[in-house]
Amino acid sequence: MTTLRKISAALFFSGSLACGAALAQSAAPTPAVQTDAASQQQSSEEPFTLEGLRKKLIGRLGTNVSEVSETAFPGLYEAIVGPDILYTDKNADFLIMGQLFDTKTQRNLTAETKDRLNKIDFSALPLDDAIKVVQGNGSRKIAVFSDPYCTYCKKLEATLKDMNDVTIYTFLYPVIRANSREQSEAIWCAKDRGAAWRAQMIEGKSAAPKDPKCDTSALDRNIDLGGRLQVTGTPTVFVPNGQRAPGAVSLEYLEKMLAVEPKKN
Numbered sequence: 001m002t003t004l005r006k007i008s009a010a011l012f013f014s015g016s017l018a019c020g021a022a023l024a025q026s027a028a029p030t031p032a033v034q035t036d037a038a039s040q041q042q043s044s045e046e047p048f049t050l051e052g053l054r055k056k057l058i059g060r061l062g063t064n065v066s067e068v069s070e071t072a073f074p075g076l077y078e079a080i081v082g083p084d085i086l087y088t089d090k091n092a093d094f095l096i097m098g099q100l101f102d103t104k105t106q107r108n109l110t111a112e113t114k115d116r117l118n119k120i121d122f123s124a125l126p127l128d129d130a131i132k133v134v135q136g137n138g139s140r141k142i143a144v145f146s147d148p149y150c151t152y153c154k155k156l157e158a159t160l161k162d163m164n165d166v167t168i169y170t171f172l173y174p175v176i177r178a179n180s181r182e183q184s185e186a187i188w189c190a191k192d193r194g195a196a197w198r199a200q201m202i203e204g205k206s207a208a209p210k211d212p213k214c215d216t217s218a219l220d221r222n223i224d225l226g227g228r229l230q231v232t233g234t235p236t237v238f239v240p241n242g243q244r245a246p247g248a249v250s251l252e253y254l255e256k257m258l259a260v261e262p263k264k265n
Contacts, residue, residue, distance in 0.1 A: 048090055053077060056092040071109065072102060078113060083230065085110050085117075119242035120229055122262070127169050129218040129225075131187070133194040136165035140258050143238040145173040145222070145231045148183045148200050153235040155248040157201040162251060166258075170197060171222045173234055181219065183207070189214035 046052065054068040057079055067080040071087070078100075079086045087096040099110040125143055142160070146153040160168055172188060174180035183200070189210035190196035199205040210216070226236075237245045237254070241262040245253065 050077070053088070053090065053092060054079070057081075057088065060092055061095075071100060073100065076100075080113075080117065085113055115243065118230070118244050120238055120244065122238060122240045122242055125169070125238070126221065126225065129221050130169035130171045131193045131197050133168045133170070133198070135161070135163060135168070138165065138167040140166045141169065141240055142166055142254070142258070143169045143171065145171045145226055145234055145236045146201075147173055147176040147180050147234045148187060148197075149176045149180050150234045152248040154201045156235045156237070157198070159248070159251050159254070161198070161202065163254065171225070172219055173222055173226050173231065174219060175223075175226075175234065184219055185210045185214070185216045188216055188218060 050068045050070070054065050057065045057068065061081065063081060065079050065081050069078050071078050075089060076096075077088050077090065079088055084097075087098075087100065088094060099108060101108055101110075122141070122143065127143075130143065142163075144153075144156070144160070146156070160166075172184040174184040183206060186207035186209055187193060187196045187200060190207045196207040200207060233246055235246075235248060237249065237257075239245075239254075239257045239260075241257075241260045243257055243260065245257060
């Protein structure tokens, strides 16, 4: 069940409880008004903090809320709930699911947050676990998570072979079929990995079975890495500025991604 569906179910359940509680309260006698110091202290509100709002959301939604921040819209707060971006008020009484646009600047603020969350540290990628193909002077870099039986990966590979002056690092990510692992191992253990990969993806020629002594632990590390980077499908492309692009994006799109220089700390 997705985060949003879990939240919807939780809200429905809590709403049902609230209705029942309201009916029970209306039938019960009105309690006497407390005037002692303890009751006055309980009724006083605690100072508002983002951390307090985050904890309140966790309590009400019953799921992890990793981050809460102010938005440009007064009184509206952005909450990161799992992979989702939601909006709420300062009391966590209301929840908005959707996208937030700034009409003055024509910016999609939700998309900007999603891009920030999806960025990675390209320099931290374990490139030794990837197939390396150098085209031209190889001055530019691209990393791709790909499956040998992925149709869109084959389409992307046909696009990548036409790029100039680029080094392509392909992380074999066998997730499509049961035998994706076997074919990925055969490619990884080939004498020329790059040639074997291109033959599989562009020419439809499978690599010869691997040598039983060949070390294929890199594929296990790739699966673990993809999970940590939230790679949910193939192909997924990463460029040095940390941006990602899921799917068989066009050559023009890739060129635009590469044109954005990584930010220097």
